[in-house]
Amino acid sequence: MSRKVIPPGYKLTEVGVIPEDWLLQKLGLHASFRTGPFGSALHKSDYVDGGIPVVNPMxxxxxxxxxTFSMAISGDAAKKLVEFRLSVGDVVIGRRGDMGRCAVITEKENGWLCGTGSMIIRVKPSCDAAFLQRILSSASVISAIENTSVGTTMINLNQGTLRELQIVLPENKNEQIAIANALSDTDELIAILEHLIAKKQSIKTATMQQLLTGRTRLPQFAKHPDGTIKGYKSGELGHIPEDWEEREIGKFAPLQRGFDLPASKRSEGLYPVVYSNGIVNTHNHFQVKGPGVVTGRSGTLGKVHHIACDFWPHNTSLWVTKFINSDSKFVYYIFKYIGFERFASGSGVPTLNRNDAHSFKVAIPSSLKEQTAIATILSDMDAELTVLEKKLSKIRNIKQGMMQQLLTGRIRLPLDNQP
Known part of the structure; x- marks a missing residue:
């Protein structure tokens, strides 16, 4: 039997290999615990809008x-529960339901109340609170908590479980802080990207609204050949550009139900089968020449897909049979903007009413070039969002890897000031 090789500078413990200068100890050595007040300690009359917030798992x-400022109590009620008030540097953890919900209390939350579904972890000087929060939210520790907590339908975390919980931590508190800071920096980068994506998405939504209704014209289509600004005209849909027209969907992008996929055609192949909720590559024959636009027929309404290649529209989908003086990508964005959920019918599983969709009128440019130009701008915005979303996904994955490596000591961070 081969023996496990222990790398230099590491040691073998009951939880695996850890650095020689790290500790495997019970959490109770580094913190004390206080369960939130029983429900009977608070009465309905104690809750007020805009009072002192109560921190429960949600x-x-x-x-x-x-x-949640509706989940707050009056100052008088809080005075009776001083021992349950949160202090800067505490870790508050949810003790019911999903484990791993925990946060470090900052100046902002100082004095707030620990709710009945939560617990206060008062961290001792030997441990950094931010590092401990990362430990308690790691997958391995969550699993250990769940395995030792009580409750069958809903896990209930108690003080004894936390007190006896074995944790791995650097003996050097500076290293704990360095690890917590590295993970916080990654969180900050994720938050910046999330904010940027949300901002770009809002800009795209506003751009769609402006361009697809003609409220904003692209410069190359906004003027007559003599340089005068094009005006607007009145119609059933209100004011639209003078060189746009109101058309029923059925007159420029008619829809047809997709096809059954015979078992004989199913194989790993080249062409995508487009279902109501996505694309699956399953066969080597196509039914329709691309490009095309497909939307859900039943159940998953509102999902719209633009397909660049040849494809097989599944019978759960509706597909545009022909584009009549219309650009396929422009039709795709029009469909997304309209929101096909509005054409749902049926009391059980919602089904798209094709007749209602066909008779629905929209304003579109008479010029195919303008349609294409609008679609290109929106497509470029989508491409930028896709790049950012892939980057965000990659950083999230990197963070998960960092947590696993840093919190177990498999990767060590350089410390500027050794004790």
């Missing part, structure tokens, strides 16, 4: 406390 989101 107020702990992604390692931060997100208050």
């Amino acid at each position: 107020q702990i989101v992604d390692g931060k406390v997100v208050p």
Whole structure:
């Protein structure tokens, strides 16, 4: 039997290989615990809008406390529960339901109340609170907590479980802080990207609204050949550009139900089968020449897909049979902007009413070139969003890897000031 090779500078413990200068100890050596007050300690009359927030598990989101100000109590009620008030540097953890919901209390949350579904972890000087929060939200520790907590339908975390919980941590507190800071920097980068994506998405939504209704014209289509500005005209849909027209969907992008996929045609192949909710590569024969636009027929309404290659529209989908003086990508964006959920019918599984969709009128440019130009701008914005979303996904994956490596000591960070 081969023996496990221990790398230099590491040691073997009951939880695996860890650095020689790291500790495997019970959490109770580094913190004390206080369960939130029993429900009977608070009465309905104690709750007020805009009072002192109460922190229950649902107020702990992604390692931060997100208050619900309707879940707050009066100052008088809080005075009776001083021992349950949160202090800067505490870790508050949810003790019911999903484990791993925990956050470090900052100056902003100082004095807020630990709710009945939460627990206060008062961290001792030997441990950094931010590092401990990362430990408690790691997959391995969550699993250990779940395996030792009580409850069958809903896990209930108690003080004894936390007190006896074995954790791995650097003996050097500076290293704990360095690890927590590195993970916080990654969180900050993720938050910046999330904010940027949300901002870009809002800009795209506003751009769609302006360009697809003609409220904003692209410069190359906004003027007559003599240089005068093109005006607007009145119609059933209100004011639209003078060189646009109101057309029923059925007159420029008629829809047809997709086809059954015979078992004999199913194989790993080249052409995508487009279902109501996505694309699956399953066969080597196509039914329709691309490009095309497909939307859900039943159940998954509102999902619209632009397909650049040849494809097989599945019978759960509706597909545009022909583009009559219309650009396929422009039709795709028009369909997304309209929101095909509006054409749902049926009391059970919602089904798209094709007749209602066909008779629905929209304003579109008479010029195919203008349609294509609008679609190109929106497509470029989508491409930028896709790049950012892939980058965000990659950084999230990197963060998960960092947590696994840093919190177990497999990767060590350089420390500027050794004790």
